Amino acid sequence: MKLALLSFTPNGAILAQKLQRIEKIEWINRPEGVSAASFTSTFWNQVDGFVFIGAVGIAVRTVAPLLRSKATDP
Numbered sequence: 001m002k003l004a005l006l007s008f009t010p011n012g013a014i015l016a017q018k019l020q021r022i023e024k025i026e027w028i029n030r031p032e033g034v035s036a037a038s039f040t041s042t043f044w045n046q047v048d049g050f051v052f053i054g055a056v057g058i059a060v061r062t063v064a065p066l067l068r069s070k071a072t073d074p
Contacts, residue, residue, distance in 0.1 A: 002026045004047045006036055006062075008054035015053050036062045049074045 007016040052059035
């Protein structure tokens with residue numbers, strides 16, 4: 001399984017580091033300085049899912065323009 005990981009705060013980064021210890025998952029991290037929207041659109045069709053660690057509003061606004069179908073979206 002390949003997941004993209006986005007965290008937005010120092011505490012979120014700590015949780016993200018803990019999640020990355022799960023060995024059966026390949027994680028792709030959002031580089032510092034890259035916007036959530038840009039990162040998400042870049043990897044939208046390349047990963048099995050996204051893990052947002054932060055406010056749900058950020059996640060919703062980030063993925064809303066990319067949503068097409070629950071059958072095909074990550």
